[in-house]
Amino acid sequence: MSVTPDGCPVDLYLELPAAGEPEVIHGAIPPGAAVLELGCGTGRMTHPLLALGHSVVAVDESAETLAHVRGAETVCARIDELQLDRRGPAVGVRGPPGGR
Numbered sequence: 001m002s003v004t005p006d007g008c009p010v011d012l013y014l015e016l017p018a019a020g021e022p023e024v025i026h027g028a029i030p031p032g033a034a035v036l037e038l039g040c041g042t043g044r045m046t047h048p049l050l051a052l053g054h055s056v057v058a059v060d061e062s063a064e065t066l067a068h069v070r071g072a073e074t075v076c077a078r079i080d081e082l083q084l085d086r087r088g089p090a091v092g093v094r095g096p097p098g099g100r
């Protein structure tokens, strides 16, 4: 079984559905707001956010998880070393506790 550097089992996250978090985020930010998702994993929250009309820049240090993300701009980087070299409207979303 493959795991991310912080110990997340990739196959498990592929099977886990979102549990209402994307709708909570969607309800808290302007319609269509761009989302910067830090520690996106396999896209468990990315894909529903896209379906709710948000563009998403999906960041993760694991190339293996990012390979499962569809429809978002993906950036393979550690959060503390992220260099997007641009500014713009975005709402940052961090993954659940356990990420470093």
Ligand SMILES: C[S@@+](CC[C@H](N)C(=O)[O-])C[C@H]1O[C@@H](n2cnc3c(N)ncnc32)[C@H](O)[C@@H]1O
Pocket (backbone or CB within 6 Å): 004, 005, 006, 008, 013, 038, 039, 040, 041, 042, 043, 044, 045, 059, 060, 061, 062, 065, 077, 078, 079, 080, 094, 095, 096, 097, 098, 099, 100
């Ligand atoms: C617990 S998983 C959650 C994934 C996703 N947010 C979700 O809810 O399904 C944490 C993810 O954050 C990533 N991650 C943890 N620390 C990171 C860091 N410092 N920089 C980039 N990615 C990180 C891991 O590779 C993993 O994919």
